[in-house]
Amino acid sequence: EVQLVESGGGLVQPGRSLRLSCAASGFTFGDYAMHWVRQAPGKGLEWVSGITWKSGRIDYADSVKGRFTISRDNAKNSLYLQMSSLRAEDTALYYCAKDSMVAAPPGVGYFDYWGQGTLVTVSS
Amino acid sequence: SYVLTQPPSVSVAPGKTARITCGGNNIGSQGVHWYQQKPGQAPVLVISYDSDRPSGIPERFSGSNSGNTATLTISRVEAGDEADYYCQVWDSSGDHYVFGTGTKVTVL
Numbered sequence: 001e002v003q004l005v006e007s008g009g010g011l012v013q014p015g016r017s018l019r020l021s022c023a024a025s026g027f028t029f030g031d032y033a034m035h036w037v038r039q040a041p042g043k044g045l046e047w048v049s050g051i052t053w054k055s056g057r058i059d060y061a062d063s064v065k066g067r068f069t070i071s072r073d074n075a076k077n078s079l080y081l082q083m084s085s086l087r088a089e090d091t092a093l094y095y096c097a098k099d100s101m102v103a104a105p106p107g108v109g110y111f112d113y114w115g116q117g118t119l120v121t122v123s124s
Numbered sequence: 125s126y127v128l129t130q131p132p133s134v135s136v137a138p139g140k141t142a143r144i145t146c147g148g149n150n151i152g153s154q155g156v157h158w159y160q161q162k163p164g165q166a167p168v169l170v171i172s173y174d175s176d177r178p179s180g181i182p183e184r185f186s187g188s189n190s191g192n193t194a195t196l197t198i199s200r201v202e203a204g205d206e207a208d209y210y211c212q213v214w215d216s217s218g219d220h221y222v223f224g225t226g227t228k229v230t231v232l
Contacts, residue, residue: 035221045159045167045210047221059219062125095166107214107221110157112178114166 002026002113004096009118012086020118022079022096030054030074033099035111036081038092038120048094049081053103064090086122093117126215128224135230136201144227146194146211154213156194158187162207170209171196198229206231 008020036048049060049070058070069082079096095117101109129147136142146156156174159167169178171187174194184199198205211224
């Protein structure tokens with residue numbers, strides 16, 4: 001059974017940093033691209049960042065480019081999101097999501113499994 | 125940037141058909157995926173690549189895509205179908221994944 005468990009969320013002041021983690025199990029983690037998707041309270045879904053299976057290609061939403069860094073450790077079956085210079089508008093539930101296609105470039109697959117999310121609140 | 129527009133809400137009586145549109149420039153040339161999100165839960169894929177239904181998704185869910193509009197159709201609507209629905213594509217011009225604005229389906 002595929003499981004994605006996010007952690008690392010919490011309350012943080014504007015301008016500070018936070019690191020999210022996603023622990024994956026139930027599939028060969030190193031074979032799939034992984035993504036972060038967020039949802040502000042009462043709002044829709046927003047893709048944040050994606051990383052291909054061997055970290056050869058990384059993409060970011062314009063809203064986080066230059067402030068967030070996605071990474072992965074295939075040996076530890078883990079995905080990370082380092083968030084810096086946080087703003088109030090970054091307040092959201094952050095989901096880790098698995099790509100559906102093995103060893104595929106961006107855009108080929110869809111998000112076939114999602115975690116339950118970790119809440120990030122940016123406030124003074 | 126590429127924009128996907130959905131109606132904010134759709135209301136439908138039990139047993140009837142709900143149609144949720146997703147509008148985007150020449151969206152018919154892309155693969156569209158649809159997700160269902162119930163309150164307090166993570167999204168779940170209901171349709172991939174315009175019209176493919178994942179295992180475990182009822183046949184009542186179907187999709188189509190042509191021109192500037194993709195459509196998710198829910199036939200014989202049940203109370204359990206009440207949820208938010210999002211379309212999603214890959215914007216190759218911006219190297220971004222894009223979600224639609226979302227549609228809340230209410231079963232009357």
